[in-house]
Amino acid sequence: MNNTLYPIKFTPILKDKIWGGQKLKTLLNKKSDLPNIGESWEISDVEGDTSIVSNGHLKGQSLKGLLETLKADLIGSKNYKTFGNKFPLLIKFIDAEKDLSIQLHPNDELAAKRHNSFGKTEMWYTLQADDDANLIVGFNQDMTPEKYLSHLKAKTLTDIVNFDKVKVGDTYFIEVGRIHAIGAGVMVAEIQQTSDITYRVYDWDRVDDKGNERELHNDLAIDAFDFNMPDNFRVNYSKEENKSNQMVSCPYFTTSYLEVTKTLKKENKQDSFFIYMCVEGEAEVSANGVTEYVKKGETVLLPAAIKDYQITSKKATLLEVYV
Structure with a gap:
């Protein structure tokens, strides 16, 4: 089996989003007629959105099918023992023309109990950022559930979240339970657990073309917060050439x-x-x-x-x- 395997590429799965834009087309050459492409799912085993091989003799096969056939040859023995026929990562490029909702993700335990899913630990690498573009990561002060809920009720959440000005190469580690949002004018590569579970807590009072606000998940979110997280989300790394x-x-x-x-x-x-x-x-x-x-x-x-x-x-x- 080994000698038949090769570097595999997949057809991107493009997602139209209320906050999406054109950079995935213009800067990353993604082909689509969608008006507002927010995400390109590069490698996905999310139910209903499984990636399809685009090259070589495995072309046309799904990632799920590959995993069922190749098992440990595809993902490794240790990973196959842990994850079985479930690919463990979701790989994306994201273009935020407008601010994403302020949100957080549940941990493995909550996600399994409520959604039969993995949690959603993730990281962002900034590919492009407009002048003065921001990300929201964490709070700008010590936080308690009571203080958070009072600001949520008063619609003053933006007073207590941390806005971080962002430039190309800036990298963030977003652990489960941490409040966050990608700001308008930012394009990122996102590496995350295979999960599409997001708890929206504030969506800028936006409405869609039918005048409806998107669903918020504040009842679920309050249990998913970790209010005691340190501000350790900025990633420092070296850039030595020809070395990982x-x-x-x-x-x-x-x-x-x-x-x-x-x-x-x-x-x-x-x-x-x-x-x-x-x-x-x-x-x-x-x-x-x-x-x-x-x-x-x-x-x-x-x-x-x-x-x-x-x-x-x-x-x-x-x-x-x-x-």
Whole structure:
């Protein structure tokens, strides 16, 4: 089986969103007639939105089908024991033309109990940001449930949340239970657990084209908060060329910053698949005699059974992800 596996690409699943824009088309070359593309799901095993292979002899197969057939060869023995026929990560590019709702995500325990889902620990890497664009992450003061609820009721939530001015390369780790929102004018790469569970707590009093406000989830959200989190969400990382510079490592994923300016011979010692998101430039990823090109805005998956591969570029920036 090993010698038939190669760097796999998938057809992006594009999502029209009330807050979406045009950057996924104009800057990342996504093809769509949707008016406001908010998200490109690059690799997904979310129910009803499973990715389809777009290259090679596995073309047309679903990620779910691949996992059922290849099992540990696709995701690694340890991951297959833990997750079975469920791919553990959801990989996205997100373009916020308008502010996203202020929200948070439940942990594994709550998500399993309420939604039969994983929790949603995630991280953001900023690909592009307009001048003076912000993200909301965490609170700007010590918080209690009582203080939070009084501001929520008074519609003064924006007085207590932390606005962070953002630029290209800024990276944030969003743990479950932390209030957050991507601000208008920001495009990010998002790496997260396979989950589509979001608790919206404030949506800027927006209405859709039928005059309806989107559903809020404040009854569910109050139990999902961790009000005692430290402000440790900004990720500091080094950018040494031709080396995997670790950004985030948590039980759900490890992500590194990899700037490639030559041919790198890579060896997979992790008993995991590897994902490469190209966030700048373009690169060739080669394994088992097959070469795939990834350019800015594209993503490739290397199955766990591939132990030796190489990445070649004159200049490319990749996010390297494994579990």
